[in-house]
Amino acid sequence: MSTLEIRDLHVAVEDKQILNGVDLSVSSGEIHAIMGPNGSGKSTLAYAIAGHPKYTITRGSVTLDGADVLDMTVDERARAGLFLAMQYPVEVPGVSVSNFLRTAVTAVRGEAPKIRTWGKDVKNVMTKLQMDPTFAERSVNEGFSGGEKKRHEIVQLDLLRPKIAILDETDSGLDVDALRTVSEGVVRVHAESNLGVLLITHYTRILRYIKPQFVHVMSAGRIVEEGGEELAAQLEDEGYARFGGGPVLTPAEPRPSVDGVLPGASGGGN
């Protein structure tokens, strides 16, 4: 049983305050959805927990089972059991997916996976996410479509088996089939490993596949409303108008991937 505790978290980007005191607790087996209008600070929360150097913690604490996450380097956080599925996975030309996965798994597990079964394991996981196993020999995310990048994120989630996973707009840019495949992958890993999930989304459609027990609404860098699944339904009907945003239901057209570009200083995803 693990718990990620976020207390009074204040985060700035280049002297601009984005998060203004976030409190949240995610434990093993729980699924939390964070929803909110553009620019409310959802992605900032994700990157700040993962330790992106662009984000400065100005106040508050983040702990995982009591250990100070903010005191850890980015890789230490991952080895401690945190995982961030990124909205814009980064291309790393020249590093093959198979080398990358093997290096990551070795780092996180603290020992190299068994050569005898490793190839088969990777192939199985990729097949489950409907990713052609030939992707293993391609460079990390290079030339991948938006859907392939998101599938690759969940392949990593499956292989690394973190304690707590943050999924940052994993639904953005996905067509219905890809959304279902990716969601099923998350649900399966959750069921198999008692994963704690923090799902960040603007839209409710992914919540049809990944059912949250807790829904939190963010606005202006704070969690302003909390409830159960019914809150998502309510947002679907009413939109973010009372939180300073627009409607929820209609997803924007999948946007072309913008690699290496993080959400801007506004802190907003899409």
Added chain:
Amino acid sequence: MVVEEREITVGGDARPARFTSYDVEDFPVPTGREEEWRFTPLKRLKGLLKGADADGKVQIDVDGLGDGVTVTSIERDHPLVGSVLSPVERISAIAFAGFTSGTLISVAKRAVVEQPVTVTLRGEGGTAYGHLVLDVGDEASATIVLDHSGSATYAQNVEIRVGANASLTLVTVQDWARDTVHVGYHAALVGRDARFRSFTVTLGGDLVRLAPTVRYAGSGGDAELHGLVFADAGQHLEHRTLIDHETPKCRSRVAYKVALQGEGAHTVWIGDVVVRKAAEGIDTYELNRNLVLSEGARADSVPNLELETGEVEGAGHASTTGRFDDQQLFYLQSRGIPAVEARRMVVRAFFAEVIAKVPVEHLRDRLTGQIEAELEGSGV
């Protein structure tokens, strides 16, 4: 003695061929302000500009001779000497005047040589002048490795003749001791429908300044110049490529990948491509990528493409100089990979593409190992 001084007058903006001469005195001692010398630390040339006495030795041994390959010691009056290269700079003229015995490696016509021919050039201290001729006959195919090591102050001319329809892969490795000065002029003449692929790997030495040049003897020639350069603190590693397209329907590719680390590490890449009026239908592209791994290192990159005809298949260049991509490092680290390992993955990946193309397995292994050693020694 001026051997050749061509004026290209076709077209309004034609640039004349470079001045060449075998007479050292035709080339004034550079001051460092000249375009071709402005990046080079002249004081560290250890007297090469003044034509220091040849008081040292670079020992040459040839390994891997098979059917169709011969090695001959040659004098300056050999008909192949000066057939491809005429000195364009003072040090080249000094090397030409200064060498006592040259080495000719010949690949017979139509010989298909599977095993690479390895020429080891081992510096044994002091100043030395070298002359090498690589002559690959028509329709022949070979791989030649020039493997430089040891300590020397070495000025060198290499003439490379690739016959019609022939194929030569040339790998030059500059794995010198830390105190070596190496100034080399590697001139290739690529025959009709011939293929010339070269890999210039420069890792060692105090000052290395290489000028690989390519001309074509007919149409249909294909030249690829790959570079792999890794400069450490205090090293000056300079590469000046020139592709001179004078004949139609040829292809050229230049791709130099350079990593630098440590205080005073300095690399220079000058990529000149000249496409003359007669060179219609050619296809050229040159690329230089510099990866600066630490503070205090400096990469200069000057691509220069001169087109005297617009009738080309393709002509382009790209040059980038950058530090680590922070997003890439963040992504790798966010998967638990420690920062040092993440950086090494990125550097390995940077060079992997070049190394993968080297057609000699033991060289690929060695180069991979040397990149690892560079990374080990760096604290990157």
